[in-house]
Amino acid sequence: MQIVPVPVRQDNYAYLLIDEASKTAAAVDPYDVNKVVAAADNLGVQLVAGITTHHHFDHSGGNKEFVSKFPGVPIYGGSDKIPALTNLVKDKDEFTLGDIHIKLYLLLCHRYCVGSEMDAALSYLGTLPDSTIVYNGHEYTNGSLAFAKSIEPENKAFAKLDELVKSNEIVTGLTTIREEKEWNIFMRLGNATVRQAAGVSAEASASVVMDALREKKNNFRG
Template sequence: MTALSIAFRTSRISSAPIRVGIRAFSSTVKASKMKVVPVLVSADNYAYLLIDEPTGKAAVVDVLDVEKVQAVADKEGVSIVAGITTHHHQDHSGGNKAYTGAQRAPLIYTIDIVKFTLIPFKVSTYPSIPVYGGFDVPAKTDLVEDGGEFTVGDNIHVRCLATPCHTKDSICFHVTDTSNKSQSGGVFTGDTLFLGGCGRFFEGTAEQMHTSLSKLATLPDNTVVYNGHEYTAGNVAFAKTIEPDNPAIGRLFKLAQENKVTTGLSTIGDEKEWNVFMRLDKDAIKRVTGAEEPGAVMNKLRELKNNFRG
């Protein structure tokens, strides 16, 4: 596999030369102590390492394949000290048990002296760490809710944003470097916000998704978006049928053509320009959906996207 390095700047993000190794890439802020390393753990699923570089401590976000993430952590020379989970779906929370001790391996046998039998004693392969997540996240140790805050290492501040709809327990995590307050940082959006799209309404309503995306829209425009899946090519193909004359969608199309890995290449400001699910007030989108009220527009857009085969 290959690894792709991307520079994390205050406005746009540019790609650096490809190097051989695990498929992951890092995003860094100039003079910042925060580093984000996305890890593609399946065909389209992203986990992330959120690294406080001075301390060498990291949080793993949405871990599924623990071994792949650990391999990247070893390569980066960091210790995983926390887990962060955006929602309860297995492809985002499946690795939590390995970090909380609820699932342990390998088996080590001890002797029962009285019965002279071998008894399996399970020892954790990975260190026991706090795992932050919403109310339905499996194997969490720390429940987080809207407005909750915690830190990673000495320099990374994490703020929790409740964004229910895809799941009721969905939480997005806004991360900033406390040593560089001029930088807006990034946001881990799970399956709520994708580049050019949004998640399905499995446990919520169109109105809830509108509210959740509107909450994300209040973050600083240069906040970098780290989403849960690589869906950009399909999202932009759909967006072109909704707003064909929007030049920003043309930029997203070019971005998707030039990059197989697109997470970290968009900002909240970008999404407000090219994500049709965040542009419900635009006349072109109202005409396509035949609706006026935001909830109704959102509901029709989602229906159209669900049936889109382009």
């Protein structure tokens, strides 16, 4: 299996999920169809499916063009709001792409949700094996790292992330769930320093901490 990021828009990622044995691929969030097709052609793989992470336009906006270019290909997704959807999936539904076995995890939160929903989504991701490689939908690493340093300045894990950002133009696919737990502020809601910086009590619920952190992030200009 090979996963190839395709930068689209200003800070989005589409991906090619490639079965190397059959030279076939699924396009994940193919917003810019021409870029995705060019990447597939360059790698000599045939696009046979689409996977849409969620219905927001910057992720699903290329679906109609994609299916017009590749008639009959299935489009998998977890919401009936997704354009050109053919296969509505539920949490932990599975399908295959060549020799690749794919399991889909449904997270009920993206950007526009309350703290309890975002906490539930990230906690769910936190149950995946620590070795799970993380591929982002957006390239927000620089801004997220700057904000994290303002919240938890003594966190030594940030040094590795700093080095990754400085050494790689594309950071997605270079970190794991274990590392996210070490440096992703929004997965560290129980940490005393994080709670203090968020301005909440030691007894506050995780959702209260999440809401406070998100408000600080929205207003962060560092």
